Amino acid sequence: MEKTELLSGTLDLLVLQVLSGGPLHGFAIAEQIHVLSRDVLTVEEGSLYPALYRMEEKGWIEAEWGQSEKGRRAKFYRLTKEGRQQLANERQAWDRVALAIGEVLRNA
Amino acid sequence: MEKTELLSGTLDLLVLQVLSGGPLHGFAIAEQIHVLSRDVLTVEEGSLYPALYRMEEKGWIEAEWGQSEKGRRAKFYRLTKEGRQQLANERQAWDRVALAIGEVLRNA
DNA sequence: ACCATTTACCTAGATTATCTAGGTCTACTT
DNA sequence: AAGTAGACCTAGATAATCTAGGTAAATGGT
Numbered sequence: 567m568e569k570t571e572l573l574s575g576t577l578d579l580l581v582l583q584v585l586s587g588g589p590l591h592g593f594a595i596a597e598q599i600h601v602l603s604r605d606v607l608t609v610e611e612g613s614l615y616p617a618l619y620r621m622e623e624k625g626w627i628e629a630e631w632g633q634s635e636k637g638r639r640a641k642f643y644r645l646t647k648e649g650r651q652q653l654a655n656e657r658q659a660w661d662r663v664a665l666a667i668g669e670v671l672r673n674a
Numbered sequence: 675m676e677k678t679e680l681l682s683g684t685l686d687l688l689v690l691q692v693l694s695g696g697p698l699h700g701f702a703i704a705e706q707i708h709v710l711s712r713d714v715l716t717v718e719e720g721s722l723y724p725a726l727y728r729m730e731e732k733g734w735i736e737a738e739w740g741q742s743e744k745g746r747r748a749k750f751y752r753l754t755k756e757g758r759q760q761l762a763n764e765r766q767a768w769d770r771v772a773l774a775i776g777e778v779l780r781n782a
Numbered sequence: 783a784c785c786a787t788t789t790a791c792c793t794a795g796a797t798t799a800t801c802t803a804g805g806t807c808t809a810c811t812t
Numbered sequence: 813a814a815g816t817a818g819a820c821c822t823a824g825a826t827a828a829t830c831t832a833g834g835t836a837a838a839t840g841g842t
Contacts, residue, residue: 573771574682574799574828580775584782593790602781606774613829615792620828637838638789657779663681664772666714667688671765673710674692682799682828701819721800723821728799745809746818788839795831802825811816 571608577617578626579660580607582645582653585627591640592618618643626652679716685725686734687768688715690753690761693735699748700726726751734760 584590584598595618596609621627626649634640645653692698692706703726704717729735734757742748753761 571771572829573684573775576681576775577828580778583779587782591790598782599778602778603774604777606770607778610830611791612793612831634790636789639837640790660775660779662714663679664775666711667681667684667768667772669712670688670707670710670715671691671768674695674706680800685799699819718801719820720802720822742819744818747808748819792834797830805821809818
């Protein structure tokens, strides 16, 4: 209940977004989100991997085994066409909701 | 999974915020959030009432029975001092996280 | 040659928030 | 008298995230 440094419901959006820059393995996805958010957002592995499976089942991403920059085996994920569409949808939904919350915070 | 028109984890913030303008009964809290967000955010009653209890137990709000504008019995909630502090904390947390997400969306 | 650390993935179970879908009661309207 | 709207309540389902473990391979230090 305390230090939830990830806003529930935004994980898919974040993953899709960092994958839009090109394929990445799971570990690197979490790193990217952490770094790009300037250490504000932390994705726990126990959240990440199940999320990747869900998204793979939905056809938004595809996986392929390969080798990481550090020479270890790693599963690389890349966006599918559906994933790209989903990203667009989620970005729009985020904008809409974040703006709406902003309005409430401004006007109450 | 589809039309979640409320971002998980933001309900407390929204409730505290609309109460910062003065006491309101539960039904009116939901209305206010809906109206102020220009119909984007909808709080279901099954989410609202349990949330109000949680917040009351935490000492952020206090309840008192009274009469609504329409002449029906209604439970009015008002912010406590702790609630005001909590609101400040949650606003800050929201700003921080929303900004961080924005950075990821901009830079990936 | 050995051991610790880092990298990378995986999973079961707990927790928690929200929603669904019911319900009650009362005032007002027709 | 009946129907609708206002206002509250709750049990159970759903689903996302976290906790806290675990495996295995490559690197680095001694």
